[in-house]
Amino acid sequence: MQNLDWSNLSFKYRKTDAIIVSYYRDGEWSAPAVTKDFNFSFSAFAGVFHYANACFEGLKAFRGADGKLRMFRPDQNAKRIQDSGGYLDMATPSEEMFIEMCAMCVKENIDFVPPYGYGASLYIRPVLIGMNPQLGIASSKEVVFAVMCAPVGTYSGAASLSTGTAVLSRNYDRAAPNGTGHFKIAANYATSLHPYNLSHKLGYRELLYLDPAQKKYIDEFGSSNFLAIKGDTYVTPLSDSVLPSITNKSLQQAALDLGYKVEKRRVPVEELAEFDEVNACGTAVFITPIGSIDDKPTLESDTITKTYTFGDPSKVGPVSEKLYKYLRGIQDGTVEDTHNWCYFL
Numbered sequence: 001m002q003n004l005d006w007s008n009l010s011f012k013y014r015k016t017d018a019i020i021v022s023y024y025r026d027g028e029w030s031a032p033a034v035t036k037d038f039n040f041s042f043s044a045f046a047g048v049f050h051y052a053n054a055c056f057e058g059l060k061a062f063r064g065a066d067g068k069l070r071m072f073r074p075d076q077n078a079k080r081i082q083d084s085g086g087y088l089d090m091a092t093p094s095e096e097m098f099i100e101m102c103a104m105c106v107k108e109n110i111d112f113v114p115p116y117g118y119g120a121s122l123y124i125r126p127v128l129i130g131m132n133p134q135l136g137i138a139s140s141k142e143v144v145f146a147v148m149c150a151p152v153g154t155y156s157g158a159a160s161l162s163t164g165t166a167v168l169s170r171n172y173d174r175a176a177p178n179g180t181g182h183f184k185i186a187a188n189y190a191t192s193l194h195p196y197n198l199s200h201k202l203g204y205r206e207l208l209y210l211d212p213a214q215k216k217y218i219d220e221f222g223s224s225n226f227l228a229i230k231g232d233t234y235v236t237p238l239s240d241s242v243l244p245s246i247t248n249k250s251l252q253q254a255a256l257d258l259g260y261k262v263e264k265r266r267v268p269v270e271e272l273a274e275f276d277e278v279n280a281c282g283t284a285v286f287i288t289p290i291g292s293i294d295d296k297p298t299l300e301s302d303t304i305t306k307t308y309t310f311g312d313p314s315k316v317g318p319v320s321e322k323l324y325k326y327l328r329g330i331q332d333g334t335v336e337d338t339h340n341w342c343y344f345l
């Protein structure tokens with residue numbers, strides 16, 4: 001086991017022992033290989049450098065209270081990279097190959113899987129990159145699929161379940177109507193860097209996007225879905241431009257398991273005034289409580305039109321905390337995994 005400060009990892013690059021790679025050329029994938037060389041060598045004309053021919057995934061592996069290693073729902077990430085890569089018209093790994101390479105990556109970096117009890121995990125990052133030289137705009141015929149990882153704590157580096165603030169994005173969209181918001185393609189993240197940086201400079205932890213067509217409804221945060229609690233109901237936006245989050249889907253089931261109602265529907269911005277609890281949810285942020293959301297005419301504006309607060313804005317809400325403990329318990333092996341979400345290594 002590595003000698004790391006497991007309780008203070010946050011979410012940042014840290015070199016591990018190995019990555020796993022497979023190359024798609026002439027219609028077939030090479031056998032997945034373990035390599036200690038973290039550098040790729042391909043043409044400066046590769047599609048990824050010019051036209052963002054790339055998509056990726058994010059999932060986690062946990063060392064449980066029982067000492068067993070679990071990956072959380074890797075089959076779902078496999079399906080999503082097939083959707084994302086399919087949209088880019090690139091070759092994609094089969095579900096079997098995807099899971100095999102993720103498992104290889106965890107095993108090759110086993111000393112970096114955090115011990116149980118620190119709220120930390122091993123973040124697994126599969127990427128699909130178009131690498132053949134090209135000049136015109138075209139999908140890549142040659143692709144590298146690589147799986148890498150890093151031990152992580154909370155996304156912001158703050159304590160688990162500490163509340164953060166958010167701001168509405170009225171003058172920037174992360175996705176277009178009929179665009180690619182529901183895929184995990186690299187281009188989506190490049191387009192959201194500027195408003196992301198701006199919101200962070202202003203001191204907000206999260207930036208909350210609205211539906212790009214009408215700007216009337218809540219979409220999602222920059223790297224996570226939106227979930228709210230209203231009485232005994234879990235509310236999350238139904239929208240074509242948000243990423244179908246595996247965490248959100250799992251939390252909806254968790255909410256039903258715990259006896260709450262679930263509503264997946266359009267969420268008008270004004271409804272923010274009616275929510276008891278609001279969270280960002282996703283693999284990297286897990287459940288991050290949002291204490292308040294500012295509404296501004298533009299991110300650059302000095303005017304705050306309205307501030308929505310949820311319960312005690314300095315504390316995680318009781319339902320969110322229950323959901324957190326339940327799902328984290330499944331990942332840690334302390335709560336029964338009745339839906340068979342964990343993949344044992």
Ligand SMILES: Cc1ncc(COP(=O)(O)O)c(C=O)c1O
Nearest residue numbers: 223224225243245246247282283
């Ligand atoms: C834009 C966006 N929304 C939502 C999520 C959460 O998805 P998941 O729960 O599958 O990690 C992510 C992270 O993957 C994301 O980048």
